[in-house]
Amino acid sequence: MNILINAKLEEVYLINNFIDKIKYRNKEIKLYKNKTIFNTFLSNKNDYLVINSKNAITHIYRNIPKFKIINTYEEKENTSILVLPNNTSINLKIGDVLNLI
Numbered sequence: 001m002n003i004l005i006n007a008k009l010e011e012v013y014l015i016n017n018f019i020d021k022i023k024y025r026n027k028e029i030k031l032y033k034n035k036t037i038f039n040t041f042l043s044n045k046n047d048y049l050v051i052n053s054k055n056a057i058t059h060i061y062r063n064i065p066k067f068k069i070i071n072t073y074e075e076k077e078n079t080s081i082l083v084l085p086n087n088t089s090i091n092l093k094i095g096d097v098l099n100l101i
Contacts, residue, residue, distance in 0.1 A: 002101040047089040053078040
């Protein structure tokens with residue numbers, strides 16, 4: 001999958017299970033499918049976007065440091081979390097639809 005960020009096409013790594021999480025741990029942009037709770041214990045400062053099944057942004061968490069927990073309180077089957085590098089989600093707002101290619 002790819003996403004267009006700041007006029008640059010970036011690759012998105014899909015994380016479905018623990019093996020994928022280990023395999024892509026050093027990648028900058030990751031998409032966690034079917035997640036409602038996410039911890040930032042092992043990651044640096046990042047931006048976290050919670051998106052629904054239609055790829056619309058429902059929550060935005062910017063510059064979240066280590067040792068925090070994000071809980072969206074939504075349905076697990078329809079919610080995904082997109083992890084982006086620090087300050088790359090500044091131009092995005094709640095309700096925007098992401099085009100994942």
